[in-house]
Each structure stands twice: as structure tokens, then as C-alpha cells.
Amino acid sequence: GQQVMQIPQYQHVQEGEDFTTYCNSSTTLSNIQWYKQRPGGHPVFLIQLVKSGEVKKQKRLTFQFGEAKKNSSLHITATQTTDVGTYFCAGPQQGAQKLVFGQGTRLTINP
Amino acid sequence: NAGVTQTPKFQVLKTGQSMTLQCAQDMNHEYMSWYRQDPGMGLRLIHYSVGAGITDQGEVPNGYNVSRSTTEDFPLRLLSAAPSQTSVYFCASSPGTGSNQPQHFGDGTRLSIL
Numbered sequence: 001g002q003q004v005m006q007i008p009q010y011q012h013v014q015e016g017e018d019f020t021t022y023c024n025s026s027t028t029l030s031n032i033q034w035y036k037q038r039p040g041g042h043p044v045f046l047i048q049l050v051k052s053g054e055v056k057k058q059k060r061l062t063f064q065f066g067e068a069k070k071n072s073s074l075h076i077t078a079t080q081t082t083d084v085g086t087y088f089c090a091g092p093q094q095g096a097q098k099l100v101f102g103q104g105t106r107l108t109i110n111p
Numbered sequence: 112n113a114g115v116t117q118t119p120k121f122q123v124l125k126t127g128q129s130m131t132l133q134c135a136q137d138m139n140h141e142y143m144s145w146y147r148q149d150p151g152m153g154l155r156l157i158h159y160s161v162g163a164g165i166t167d168q169g170e171v172p173n174g175y176n177v178s179r180s181t182t183e184d185f186p187l188r189l190l191s192a193a194p195s196q197t198s199v200y201f202c203a204s205s206p207g208t209g210s211n212q213p214q215h216f217g218d219g220t221r222l223s224i225l
Contacts (some may be wrong), residue, residue: 009151028149031211042201043154045213088153092210097142098169099210103153 002027002093006102014110018074021105023089032065032072035088037104043088046074076107084109117217124192124224129197132220134202137182142205142212143185147171148219154201156181160185178218180209184195 003026013019023032031050035043047056048066049072056063060083067082076083086104093100136143144159146169156169156178160179166168176188185204189196200220203210 006153033213035214042216042218043214044216063174080186090214097167097208097210098156098159099144099214100156100170101146101154102153106162 002091002100004089004091004100004102005082006089006105008105009103010106010108012108012110015081016078017053019079019083019107021074021087021089021107023072023102025070025091027068029091030069032069032093033090033099034063034072035101036066036072036085037088038085041085044060079107079109080109081109090099112168115202115204115217116164117200117220119220120218122223124189124222126192126194126224127193130192132189132200132202132222134185134187134213135183136185136202136219137183138204138215139182140204140206140215142208142210143179144169144201144203144214145175145177145185147167147196148201149198157187157200170222180215183202184210185220189222194224196224197224199211 005024009080033048034046054065060077063104064073086106088104090101113137119154128178145156157170158177160166203214
């Protein structure tokens, strides 16, 4: 079945350093969604990308959707302690109304 | 605006017991789903529903039942609890057909099976 893989699984950075997580799908996606889950919390929707090669920014966060619509990335510039959490990508399963989540990247930050 | 409400927040069960996790949303969303979250495995879809009276299986449906008698409610039933079902369970809802729309998650139910 369709797989959505995320790397790395864990990332520890010093506050102020940049952070990137990558998402790869085994199949072409119609769209990709990104979520953030704070420790002890629930996933919260961040953004959806739909177009091939699309780039969207939210303050220090930059989201990209690959040209082939099979991969995506989330880049955080100059991390802050409020960025701590697990970041998930998710894409629709082809032919079904199911959303498949990646395993997530857990970000911890040393202040 | 309550959004997606899950009850209970915590539950401890013994092996073999049954229980129902409740999920309700007040946003008139057609699409509702249940996920379980285990360390290192992300969110795995258990069951989903595209509207009242319609349900379908996700990635890991075994041991769980669902029903959707109203738009608002989507309960998840554990038929005979097993230690492997120890997990955090999240209910989510979205407008439209679901997989192309942002998901709104509840706060989760932390379930331990002894």
C-alpha cells in the first residue's frame, strides 16, 4: 500500500539553528498536509500544498511540494523553544478517502 | 466553539473488557476518523466515515468497531481489549470528503490495557 516516509525521526538542535524535515511518498499525491503536535497535545493543522513545486511560508516556516508531487519538506529558520514538538506530513491515499500520515519528526531544542 | 470532543481523556482496562471511546463534533463536518498513535509509528488510521450511515476500514481496523448514526457522533468500540491496544486514540473531523481537507483533532484518549 501507499507509504509516506519522514526523515529524520528525531532532531535535536540548539536554539537559533535551522531545522528541516523531509517527507516522501511512494505514490504521487494530490496534496500534502503538514501538522504540528506539541508534547502531550493533539496534532494541529499547519498548511496544505496542492500545486507541483509550490512553496508557502508562515513566518519562519517554509513548506515545499516537489515537482513530481511525491515529496515535501518543512524548513524552520532560527528555531525557537516554541517550535518544540513533532511534525507530521500526511497525504491522501490514491483511490480512497484516507489520509496517510508519516511517522513524524520529533524536534527538541536546547535553549 | 467546542470543535472535536473526546471522552474519556484517560482509561485503564483489563484484558478482555470492552469499552466505547466517544467522539463528537459540532462543526457539521461530514468526514470523521479515528487514529491511534504509538511511539515511532505516527498516526495510523483505524476507521473512517464520510457521512452518517457510512463507515469504512483504515490501516488497522482489527479489534475495533465503529458506527455513524448521526453527523455529530462517531464512537469507537473496543470489543475485547488486548494489551496491544494500549495507545493514544485521536478522533478527527473535516468538511467535505476528508482526505483533501484539513483535519481537526480532538484532545485524545490515553488508553492502557493491563
